Amino acid sequence: xxxxxxxxxxxxxxxxxxxxxxxxxxxxxxxxxxxxxxxxxxxxxxxxxxxxxxxxxxxxxxxxxxxxxxxxxxxxxxxxxxxxxxxxxxxxxxxxxxxxxxxxxxxxxxxxxxxxxx
Numbered sequence: 001x002x003x004x005x006x007x008x009x010x011x012x013x014x015x016x017x018x019x020x021x022x023x024x025x026x027x028x029x030x031x032x033x034x035x036x037x038x039x040x041x042x043x044x045x046x047x048x049x050x051x052x053x054x055x056x057x058x059x060x061x062x063x064x065x066x067x068x069x070x071x072x073x074x075x076x077x078x079x080x081x082x083x084x085x086x087x088x089x090x091x092x093x094x095x096x097x098x099x100x101x102x103x104x105x106x107x108x109x110x111x112x113x114x115x116x117x118x
Contacts, residue, residue, distance in 0.1 A: 004091035005098040007052035013099055014044050017106050030055070041109040044102060045079075051090040053077070054098075056105035058085050066101075 005013075014020055014033040021040070023032045030047045034040035045055040058066065060082045066073045067085065072092045076084025087093055087101065 005089055005093075005095050007046065007048050007089070010044075010046055010052065010054050010089060010098070010102065013102055014046070014106075017103070018110075020106070035106070035110055043105045043109045051088055053086055053088050054102070055079055055084055055086045056101050057083055057108045058101065058104060059108070062104075 011022075011031065015022065017035075019035050019040075020033050020043075021035075021037060023034050023038050025032055025038070030045040032042050033044040033046070034042050043057060047053045055076050063075075063083070063085050067075065070087075070093050072088040072090055073085050074088075075081035075086070077086045079086075085101070087098065089098065
């Protein structure tokens, strides 16, 4: 049993977020998480490798900092290198950091709610 965020835990956490769905727009891999429906924006791409890998959208300045801090975090694989990071889920990035980065990616692509006029 793994003691760090792995494929199953990352998948479960992504699906726990409001309106998150799974999609396979590129074939059997990667598993893509979007908000809303299949036309929604992607916030995570999860690959079942050993160890698993997840690509997440990230604020560009934070993305650079994370790449310097953790060898397991690199520029997004097949994605915009400025706005996406790929994380190897090998346990070297703390669980709370992994989950916070999934939430950060989700928040970046989530449709902004308009404030109701009083």
